Amino acid sequence: MQDLGKLIKAYDIRGTVPDQFNEGLAVQIGAAFARWSGAESIVTVRDMRPSSPGLAAAFAAGATSQGVNVIDAGLGSTDMVYFAAGYLNMPGAVFTASHNPAQYNGIKLCRAGAAPIGQDTGLRDIRTMIENGVAAFDGPPGTVTSRDLLGAYAGYLRELVDLSAIRPLKIVIDAGNGMGGHVAPAVLGDAMLPSLPLEIVPLFFELDGTFPNHEANPLDPANLVDLQKAVVEHGADAGLAFDGDADRCFLIDQNGEAVPPSAIVALIATRELARDPGAAIVYNVITSQAVPEIVTEAGGVPVRCRVGHSFMKQRMAEHDAIFGGEHSGHYYFRDFWRADTGMLAAMHVLAALGGQDRPLSELAGQYTRYHASGEINSEVPDPAATLQRVGASYADTAGVSVDWLDGLTVSYGALWFNLRPSNTEPMLRLNVEGPDTTSMVRLLDSVLAQVRGTAG
Template identity: 45%
Template structure:
């Protein structure tokens, strides 16, 4: 399988990605971008310094100047690109993947993502060509810059706590260990209880993927034991955050998007809120009720960021735990969303769970994964079976019966994963019984059982 993915470049070290390929990718990126300077950061994995160095040399071979940002969370790298007014930037990371993986998240100016549709395929063609290009006569320069202080000052603009709160969080030994403790030093009103805040690219405690509920068990226990007002779980490169309420319940990220969207619209009436099509129907309902414009988009950060720019939307969110902010170069940031949520809790006389209950009237499966050999055929089978439904092919197939104005409605989306060899299903209804029955029905039609986790 190719290491050149829909949104980034990712593979195992050293069999799929080694220093030689990293250098060639760096050169291909330089030839593709054609402008200086380029900011390059890296995560905490053991091979990351070697791969970063090789990538940087490749960029310099192409004649572009490089700013080495060193150890860097992905949100910190996005900030560096915007703050330094760089022509582009790359973080050397494999996000939440296991320790043997390494990769590259690629950007243009203003942290605009480079995806398969607008650059990664061209970079792949250049990087894997049989003949490696020779370095240009005037290689690019190299300097080292630490933007940590400036990054913290930027994120703190979102801090507006009205009372002290107790926060339990789990960094999963990932890049939140690098930035979040420094942020907390400047937030005296937060009493923090932390788990796994030692940088360790081996991920010795659990996988750095908070979407997998098995990875939330330790955090849920800590929330209950410490009496925390909320819990927050970060992923490996700290661009995603998932939430647990004070009762220890894992909360869907679409519900968090809805909660924060209500607050955004109170200060910017009529604004667009961008969300992905897997989200609960409560989200567009509440955005409309708040005087906003809900804009549905296909799954993937490159699509949502582009749509946010189109609408100049102040905020957007994905079910995956990516949250996007206009005043952060339309990029995702786990610490900004966490501060945004904590601000709301601090202003409310209700516990977090009560605030959320008001936004959870419906019943959802969450995202369910299936391994299917012929994914397109499976999507077509579902489409044909429910031919009398309202259908939408924005991303895979979305099938809907009824609407929230009437009882017994339900919808399902079935789509191919952009990052794994899986089909992903989300199904929701206003009725628990309908949700359960339709879930069973869809799986029987497809002839599949869900994957674990």
């Protein structure tokens, strides 16, 4: 039996094709998911990777062998499967490896209503079922039916954010040859719905899972260079960069500068609080301190959370939060079944930008108060021991706050850092923020020296 621990991660199923993930295994996963879910029907979506059609078909064969029907929605983004699972009220599966290189593929699963599935909420049970052998179903097989949901998805998003009355905007969109090139024209263009006051300049809209231009991973600044140049060259008002499965979106201002995701969190939070005063807003431990400050000033209730979509969605459910945001570019909406959608986040920013006359740099600037390091990774032999050692060094320091919600967070008022372990690698991830660059860099250097064993 293959070691499924390398394939079934904390939040999804992902590995290299065909050595870690192949159609034979997809059949078993489809059968196990169908039996585990107890559903009559499952909806599936797939991305543009060369292996995705075969894997999706194999998964459907496994599911139908258990008497479960499969609604095949074809090509789509990850947030489209969340829409489908909510809209159709059935479990969903999307075949994608997000921002990973071309040799990878995987599956993200959700329950009806787009409820998340992670290790503790189904993935461990599905893995056990596969390892023990999925029992045969004694009854007629299910059916596979194709259904186009792209128009319904686009229409639903447009109902949530009205862009029809904004001032004309020129927007460059870099899809990175990923699913943004499929869904952006439907939502922001005029392919299916009435045209919007947007002039779209497309970059790499051709669907190509080999990613011939650059990786579809906007977290890496190198993958934003083409978009930054294009925004300036075209005199655009903004640029949008989507990852491979288009569930995350990053913004570039009119000067070609990246807009901090935390500023986007704060901007969208104020817009949502204007609709629902006093509502809760969830943010994670590496999001800028400006977010809870601005949420409080806007009359909302800031709720701090661990990093990761399953934790974010759980906290949103517990507090009936209207919105949640992570500094990694994931944005969650109560009106979208508490699921994350980069497209809806982009629409909120465009609505805010087009509803006033200032450029995006000034608009985003009012939500940016501090200086951040960005995430810095350090490979260490024993992450847990290193984390404890660093934490102990601050335990008795006067005027310092220490907590362990998600790794280690040490705060000196507006100056703070978070150090947390990777879920998959022997690595610690460090984020530092401060009121000015000098103090931030000084703390960054100090913590890195402790983590990497170079402190004097």
